[in-house]
Amino acid sequence: xxxxxxxxxxxxxxxxxxxxxxxxxxxxxxxxxxxxxxxxxxxxxxxxxxxxxxxxxxxxxxxxxxxxxxxxxxxxxxxxxxxxxxxxxxxxxxxxxxxxxxxxxxxxxxxxxxxxxxxxxxxxxxxxxxxxxxxxxxxxxxxxxxxxxxxxxxxxxxxxxxxxxxxxxxxxxxxxxxxxxxxxxxxxxxxxxxxxxxxxxxxxxxxxxxxxxxxxxxxxxxxxxxxxxxxxxxxxxxxxxxxxxxxxxxxxxxxxxxxxxxxxxxxxxxxxxxxxxxxxxx
Ligand SMILES: [Zn+2]
Numbered sequence: 001x002x003x004x005x006x007x008x009x010x011x012x013x014x015x016x017x018x019x020x021x022x023x024x025x026x027x028x029x030x031x032x033x034x035x036x037x038x039x040x041x042x043x044x045x046x047x048x049x050x051x052x053x054x055x056x057x058x059x060x061x062x063x064x065x066x067x068x069x070x071x072x073x074x075x076x077x078x079x080x081x082x083x084x085x086x087x088x089x090x091x092x093x094x095x096x097x098x099x100x101x102x103x104x105x106x107x108x109x110x111x112x113x114x115x116x117x118x119x120x121x122x123x124x125x126x127x128x129x130x131x132x133x134x135x136x137x138x139x140x141x142x143x144x145x146x147x148x149x150x151x152x153x154x155x156x157x158x159x160x161x162x163x164x165x166x167x168x169x170x171x172x173x174x175x176x177x178x179x180x181x182x183x184x185x186x187x188x189x190x191x192x193x194x195x196x197x198x199x200x201x202x203x204x205x206x207x208x209x210x211x212x213x214x215x216x217x218x219x220x221x222x223x224x225x226x227x228x229x230x231x232x233x234x235x236x237x238x239x240x241x242x243x244x245x246x247x248x249x250x251x252x253x254x255x256x257x258x259x260x261x262x263x264x265x266x267x268x269x270x271x272x273x274x275x276x277x278x279x280x281x282x
Contacts, residue, residue, distance in 0.1 A: 016225060062108060117280070
């Protein structure tokens, strides 16, 4: 970040199975489909635009998708950690968190012969203690901060003591936090960086928000879950609540076009596509 006027966009994906989605897991149904074809479909879009992304991976099932991950790594995408399993870190003590992160990081590094320097918490559920632990364990960045009070599982993180070079980027010594950008809508913050928020939102509404944001800001990031782009048919979800069914289905078919459009907006407004890994070293 030498040149203050350069705008940066980072693309990412939280590589998790359909069953790792909280509402699906809570429904306690036997579900075979992983919907991980969505990872390849996402990468296919990004590869076409020569955009490199960061894959936040759960170490518990990394061996099951070794070849899939390896292929994307060989194409220049980056590997980071999404945890051992898909459980919100705030449910664990600091000691358990530390132990899990050490074993998950070591496992992925050995498996893929690459250094893991980034982390994103399941459910964006991070706190200051756990940020400190990541820093101690040699991570260079976290990307879990969502300053959006009504999100179901997220926790608000006070960044007191961190520098704030721009937007949702925070920095303390050599450690960075890459948060989720939001836009104000009638005085309330609305996430514009992917996941269910962008997918379920009205096309024109979200388009206008992202355009407005992109013109005025110099950091944007995008994240996604594989099921959101999967071509597989959603399994029968009888036991789920209406809202959860909506969350899992709404907007999936159109999402690839929305992503293409976001890329177009970012290109038009002068963004450079990079990775979190590159940004921490610049
Ligand atoms: Zn996740």
